[in-house]
Amino acid sequence: MPIIPISEVSFEGKKALVRCDFNVPLDNRRITDTSRIDASLDTVRHILRQGGAAVLCSHLGRPKERTAELSLKPVAEYLSNALGKKVALAPDCIGEFTGRMVSDLALGEALLLENLRFHHEEEANNRDFSHELARGKQVYINDAFGTAHRAHASTVGVTQFLRERAAGFLMLRELQILQAVTQNPAHPYILILGGAKVSDKIGVIKTMLTRVNLMLIGGAMAYTFMKARGLAVGKSRIEEDKVDLARELFAIAAQRHVPLVLPVDHIVAATPAPEASIQSVTTIPADEMGLDIGPHTITEFIQHLSTARTIVWNGPLGFFEIPVFAQGTLRVGEAVANLSGVTSLIGGGDTSAAFAGQQWANRFTHISTGGGATLDYLEGIELPGVKALAIG
Ligand code: 3PG
Numbered sequence: 001m002p003i004i005p006i007s008e009v010s011f012e013g014k015k016a017l018v019r020c021d022f023n024v025p026l027d028n029r030r031i032t033d034t035s036r037i038d039a040s041l042d043t044v045r046h047i048l049r050q051g052g053a054a055v056l057c058s059h060l061g062r063p064k065e066r067t068a069e070l071s072l073k074p075v076a077e078y079l080s081n082a083l084g085k086k087v088a089l090a091p092d093c094i095g096e097f098t099g100r101m102v103s104d105l106a107l108g109e110a111l112l113l114e115n116l117r118f119h120h121e122e123e124a125n126n127r128d129f130s131h132e133l134a135r136g137k138q139v140y141i142n143d144a145f146g147t148a149h150r151a152h153a154s155t156v157g158v159t160q161f162l163r164e165r166a167a168g169f170l171m172l173r174e175l176q177i178l179q180a181v182t183q184n185p186a187h188p189y190i191l192i193l194g195g196a197k198v199s200d201k202i203g204v205i206k207t208m209l210t211r212v213n214l215m216l217i218g219g220a221m222a223y224t225f226m227k228a229r230g231l232a233v234g235k236s237r238i239e240e241d242k243v244d245l246a247r248e249l250f251a252i253a254a255q256r257h258v259p260l261v262l263p264v265d266h267i268v269a270a271t272p273a274p275e276a277s278i279q280s281v282t283t284i285p286a287d288e289m290g291l292d293i294g295p296h297t298i299t300e301f302i303q304h305l306s307t308a309r310t311i312v313w314n315g316p317l318g319f320f321e322i323p324v325f326a327q328g329t330l331r332v333g334e335a336v337a338n339l340s341g342v343t344s345l346i347g348g349g350d351t352s353a354a355f356a357g358q359q360w361a362n363r364f365t366h367i368s369t370g371g372g373a374t375l376d377y378l379e380g381i382e383l384p385g386v387k388a389l390a391i392g
Pocket of ligand 1: 062370372
């Protein structure tokens with residue numbers, strides 16, 4: 001079913017409810033990575049320039065109740081600076097007072113509603129709450145790709161009450177690249193998987209084994225696969241209850257002739273601490289844990305990747321938050337960024353955080369703002385937030 005792009009909507013004289021994903025990392029109410037906000041600025045500016053007013057809404061974190069720590073206030077402040085005009089924060093996302101702020105909002109101006117998840121009705125996709133969210137607006141724009149895998153009031157329910165609806169520029173960009181790597185990828189196609197847990201990625205591994213030519217596995221999840229192979233893992237963080245599953249995935253990969261490439265060496269330490277004494281080993285000693293891929297693995301991964309025409313990457317290859325364990329992720333990242341003639345898609349969350357501030361990070365084809373949404377899409381799961389946008 002077709003999705004209308006934002007460029008086809010006339011905003012003149014209209015108020016648009018714009019669902020963004022401003023679920024940004026905070027340190028003591030200071031935003032530590034603004035990329036999700038920056039990625040939606042084109043959509044907001046477009047609505048204002050076209051003579052509309054933008055009523056922005058988002059969730060932040062997973063609050064059980066209203067709490068000052070998860071107020072969108074820092075986001076309103078950041079938006080005011082980025083757009084060069086005051087973006088007021090409504091004290092709530094629904095209710096009489098907020099309703100008055102929406103009706104007083106002038107065309108060409110933007111308003112941010114307070115955290116949607118301060119109401120449990122948001123995640124319950126409650127009909128009355130959806131109706132309230134829609135009140136006073138004439139158009140619905142969904143630019144929250146990072147939340148498109150959630151069937152919530154602001155991503156799904158609200159579309160029953162705002163029939164004129166479209167995808168924002170960020171949503172369109174994210175879907176376009178995912179479509180390209182799913183429908184008609186150039187081969188060789190390599191998937192890089194990292195991060196802590198195999199359990200988060202079972203579905204995507206099974207689906208991608210039917211699509212890719214090779215999988216490179218790093219991060220803590222590699223140790224669960226190594227254990228399944230009978231290799232020494234020392235004190236590494238593994239999922240004991242997923243070792244059989246890892247064996248099963250090896251068997252499926254072998255049937256499909258897709259090599260699952262594991263690290264051949266490791267950076268190990270007794271604890272994951274910045275001051276820990278580290279060494280590079282091919283066999284993990286019993287009293288040490290693997291915390292990054294080693295230099296031979298980096299070389300081997302880069303060699304494989306130099307042959308690829310499509311690369312999808314989800315999850316860091318080591319404990320990148322501590323600089324001594326970030327080398328694998330950064331060196332392989334830089335090599336991928338510098339490849340030419342390749343489509344490279346970096347899955348959101350931790351992987352993009354690992355590349356933040358690197359001057360080569362803008363050379364990937366795309367760094368996604370969605371982690372979970374990207375994994376679901378790659379697995380072949382229909383995203384409810386995208387489905388609800390479709391007209392027909
Ligand atoms: C994310 O950060 O993955 C999205 O904003 C969705 O957040 P959630 O996992 O809390 O629904």
